[in-house]
Amino acid sequence: MSDIPYKVYLSENEIPSAWYNVRADMKNKPAPLLNPGTGEALKAEDLMPIFCEELCKQEMNNDDKWIDIPGEVLDFYKMYRPSPLVRAYCLEKALGTPAHIYYKFEGNNTSGSHKLNSAIAQAYYAKKQGLKGVTTETGAGQWGTALSMATAYFGLDCQVYMVKVSYEQKPFRREVMRTYGATVTPSPSMTTNVGRKINEQFPGTDGSLGCAISEAVEAATSQEGYRYVLGSVLNQVLLHQSVIGLETKAALDKVGVKADMIIGCAGGGSNLGGLISPFVGEMLRGENQYEIIAVEPASCPSFTRGSYVYDFCDTGRVCPLAKMYTLGSNFMPAPNHAGGLRYHGMSSILSQLYADGYMKATSVKQTDVFAAAEQFARVEGILPAPESSHAIRVAIDEALKCKETGEAKNIVFGLTGTGYFDLVAYQKFNDGEMSDYIPTDDDIAKSLAQCPKF
């Protein structure tokens, strides 16, 4: 065995003091958000009725390469960061692969995922602006949990619209949010205009992130002293999540390892975007080459089967338009899809990088994902989130390819979180009752047909 430890820990003073803004190094900047009424590019000021001021500026900032992490955010980071970069010795042994597998584990905090990295930043800026509270949507509940932890820390009110199917499948996440003082409403609800409209249009719907976003935005803009915050997709979120990649890079440098391949799951793109940012930065500056793979569920394949067009970010069409790989804002993954990563679109930054050839994408079926999750849990100890297990699936497959070719590649993947609140899905898998659904071309074409034309 080499002298690389099982877990490469940085010290607290090695937590990055600034976030890295990959847009500063992109020649082709991500396309701007558009006003859905006029089709004109939005300015920071246009977003301020919806988002916190400082976050609007970050959203539009394509120029500053480094943005200081505020001291109060850094103090909070110190409660759960730096997160470990783990050498998967036991998985390598179980696979019999010559590959060296590393994973950046973001699940060792109560929110159970990387989402806390951006939640605490957004809560901080809301507090700084003197707001009373924030509203948001949550799917699997990771983001809502993270935000409720962050708002509890800063003494802000927190109103969460939770995708109905998750609200029902994951009642315990609701209780975590309540323990942190948040109120949680299943979406689509009857408490907002847009919720009532969606319920009318799609009776008995399971909900989607797109619906929940619409409701949360309406709730924010109709209450004094509230703003809306979002846990993925946005440029600001990828900025905050760069802390993952910066720590990963620093830990690899510490043990003298150069990554060959970087793998991350992709829903809205927050984890993947954060993980790869410093590595892509090197590619953009022509300093280095990496093979980067985005992994998405076959049931919600925005990169691999979507179109790169302007689309609504939400089902209710109240949000700005973003140019992204999308399946159409009305797209809803099949109800048997249990593995998160349900959003219809993809981060504009990642979409542009993908379009420019800086990364690949692949999709995997959920039964294969859970098989990888179980295999990983049994040898590496950690019970992974279904989302993270998409990356595990591909990391295992790539390591097995190395076994055939004899290559000792350095494979790095993002283990975004734990599956402690996903046991209903694990139970289905354990009972052999999990199935796969892959949308037909017709399903996707119909949904895409409703994208606006710009």
Added chain:
Amino acid sequence: MSDIPYKVYLSENEIPSAWYNVRADMKNKPAPLLNPGTGEALKAEDLMPIFCEELCKQEMNNDDKWIDIPGEVLDFYKMYRPSPLVRAYCLEKALGTPAHIYYKFEGNNTSGSHKLNSAIAQAYYAKKQGLKGVTTETGAGQWGTALSMATAYFGLDCQVYMVKVSYEQKPFRREVMRTYGATVTPSPSMTTNVGRKINEQFPGTDGSLGCAISEAVEAATSQEGYRYVLGSVLNQVLLHQSVIGLETKAALDKVGVKADMIIGCAGGGSNLGGLISPFVGEMLRGENQYEIIAVEPASCPSFTRGSYVYDFCDTGRVCPLAKMYTLGSNFMPAPNHAGGLRYHGMSSILSQLYADGYMKATSVKQTDVFAAAEQFARVEGILPAPESSHAIRVAIDEALKCKETGEAKNIVFGLTGTGYFDLVAYQKFNDGEMSDYIPTDDDIAKSLAQCPKF
């Protein structure tokens, strides 16, 4: 703020290479186990039909101060250890106390608690002995989860008898165990003689750890190639858990801090015994003084209201007799008790130390425990296990006393695990539906009357 980091991490090569056996330093050794039929002290050989050979030897070993941790166990430890010693800066600030609060956090692994420290050791010795599998009981499910992780790692079969009330209140823990390949049976079941007998005697019973132990022992002794393993109470378990205290001591030494007070929750005593062992060792050798406080639930108060006598370790009376603080082997905590720590007795080692004045004990009500849990979660981020929250309650109370007296005591407590699988109980607390039940003197006297006379 001082220059002590939020989390004091040791490096992997600072994980102890040997467990510390506190019995070697005890003048008054813990009383020996007795044969329930003859009343005679048992030898290691007598236990070998029930327990693994090497573990029987460890159980009886009152002499060797250090027992080497096998390399394969150390390798597994490296996947989740060293665990952090956290300085609770945010809690101190919220309380406005001059006290310095530290907690050793054992919850950052999928079993969610310290139980894994002994589970992996016991599974290793079972594998080394060439066994097919092991049987055990579990209450809240932490031990069963830990054991199923450990047996999956070594490729052993794992049969878990889970206290019925937990099986129903915590169905997700069952799925974690199943994901790791274990079979889980609610106890008392109809699959064993003793289970059928207990069901007949107490129809509709919620079960107890004492019942589940009886069933697991019967299952082990009636199958070829199986042995029984236990997650607490036993000397061998406290031995393995000494890794907690050794790391805590090493981390405190690293930052030059001398603990004044050490607080741990106490069910069977595995966490507390492990946490305090090196500190008590110093007290036993006359090198140092510490104030040590065991915290137990008011609904199951073995230290504070039990008797120090020989008693059965299990309800079915198939196990050896142990001298311990006990409430009687038929004692069952009230059904409204949700906070773990349900065992009727207490580790013989801790019982002897308590009888000899090396530690204090106190009991707390569960509504006060959950209030402390919520307060802690909101400022320190971590959602604690109800068990651990007993220690949090007392740590907070002691820190508030320091606020009155102005003392800057160094308070160290054991945060044994996370509450991610205790959300039913948190929900009750959030809904204001949690109640307290304190057994009457008569309840306890009746139960104690059934202890054997030796």
